Amino acid sequence: MKECWVTEPLHFEMRETEIPEPKDNEVQIKMMAAGVCGSDIHIYKGENPNSRYPLIPGHENVGLVTKVGADCKNIKVGDHVVIDYVIRCGECYQCKHGRGNVCEHVLVRGSGTNGGWREYWCVEEPYVYKIDDSIPWKDAALIEPLTIGEHSTSRAGVCEDDVVFILGTGTIGTIIAQACKLKGAKTVICCDISDSSLERSKQFGADYTVNSKTQDIVAEVQKITNGHGCTVAFDSACFPGSLTMIMQPGIVCNAGRVVPMGFCTVPEKITQQMINGRELTICGTRMSLNQWVPTAQKMAEGKYHMEGLATTFVKFSEIEKVFDNIVHPDPAVKKTVILFDGAED
Numbered sequence: 001m002k003e004c005w006v007t008e009p010l011h012f013e014m015r016e017t018e019i020p021e022p023k024d025n026e027v028q029i030k031m032m033a034a035g036v037c038g039s040d041i042h043i044y045k046g047e048n049p050n051s052r053y054p055l056i057p058g059h060e061n062v063g064l065v066t067k068v069g070a071d072c073k074n075i076k077v078g079d080h081v082v083i084d085y086v087i088r089c090g091e092c093y094q095c096k097h098g099r100g101n102v103c104e105h106v107l108v109r110g111s112g113t114n115g116g117w118r119e120y121w122c123v124e125e126p127y128v129y130k131i132d133d134s135i136p137w138k139d140a141a142l143i144e145p146l147t148i149g150e151h152s153t154s155r156a157g158v159c160e161d162d163v164v165f166i167l168g169t170g171t172i173g174t175i176i177a178q179a180c181k182l183k184g185a186k187t188v189i190c191c192d193i194s195d196s197s198l199e200r201s202k203q204f205g206a207d208y209t210v211n212s213k214t215q216d217i218v219a220e221v222q223k224i225t226n227g228h229g230c231t232v233a234f235d236s237a238c239f240p241g242s243l244t245m246i247m248q249p250g251i252v253c254n255a256g257r258v259v260p261m262g263f264c265t266v267p268e269k270i271t272q273q274m275i276n277g278r279e280l281t282i283c284g285t286r287m288s289l290n291q292w293v294p295t296a297q298k299m300a301e302g303k304y305h306m307e308g309l310a311t312t313f314v315k316f317s318e319i320e321k322v323f324d325n326i327v328h329p330d331p332a333v334k335k336t337v338i339l340f341d342g343a344e345d
């Protein structure tokens with residue numbers, strides 16, 4: 001079988017190895033599809049401080065179970081599965097208080113330890129979840145980013161009365177828009193600097209769009225919301241100054257919630273007044289918690305608009321195209337899914 005290794009920043013190689021045998025508590029999975037995420041791009045460029053090298057990347061992984069270890073109880077040969085990449089200890093304060101995604105000893109497959117860009121993978125059974133066979137592999141690879149939308153909107157407590165502002169209409173921004181709509185949010189306003197990206201966001205749930213390059217964001221939000229402002233704002237753009245931008249008066253209303261997404265390290269210009277003058281809640285969010293099964297279920301029920309969410313499909317045997325696109329990005333490529341042999345059947 002073949003594995004894809006990033007040996008050091010900007011270098012990858014394909015290695016040939018034996019198909020691994022599952023231990024008693026593991027299942028052997030023939031990988032079928034894997035998403036390429038922004039964090040994979042940072043890993044390849046050497047911009048992810050949590051990544052080790054050499055590394056098999058990949059945290060958006062789905063596949064077909066080909067063998068199960070003697071102690072496995074729930075997963076069976078032939079099951080279609082998604083793999084949880086958040087390895088937690090189960091013993092620490094966070095794990096015991098239902099916050100295992102930020103376990104004190106958290107280890108993340110695809111950055112801190114090897115991920116799923118390989119043809120076969122053995123994973124401990126508790127981290128493997130069965131998904132409905134009816135979900136096409138190319139869609140199943142997007143369960144992971146959809147869990148991010150479900151988790152971040154649940155951190156913010158998005159519900160019916162909400163008027164949501166989303167900065168950034170990349171994959172995560174459009175996924176958050178969908179998650180908000182599914183939770184019944186009254187209005188979703190998407191903001192970006194690209195008109196074509198804003199236009200695209202409408203098929204994923206945007207009711208209104210604002211171009212921050214050509215329009216005054218505060219004035220537009222005030223107009224759309226009849227002067228009330230938004231109740232929740234997500235910063236899925238995450239660039240230096242983006243959090244300050246969405247926290248300026250006039251975007252989020254009193255008692256609103258603000259959700260920073262991503263890990264920009266440049267200090268922002270945020271004051272206590274900006275938070276306490278409106279008694280805002282700042283909701284941190286990282287990866288996801290308990291979202292794999294419900295998200296896969298919603299996908300099987302056709303609740304998500306999948307068409308066009310992934311823009312690009314690459315065969316695992318041609319994975320160099322994924323790395324080429326990191327070095328020479330094509331703006332039309334928003335989300336790539338790697339397909340393994342048999343994924344299109």
Ligand SMILES: [Zn+2]
Nearest residue numbers: 037060144145
């Ligand atoms: Zn991801």
Ligand SMILES: [Zn+2]
Nearest residue numbers: 089092095103
């Ligand atoms: Zn823990």
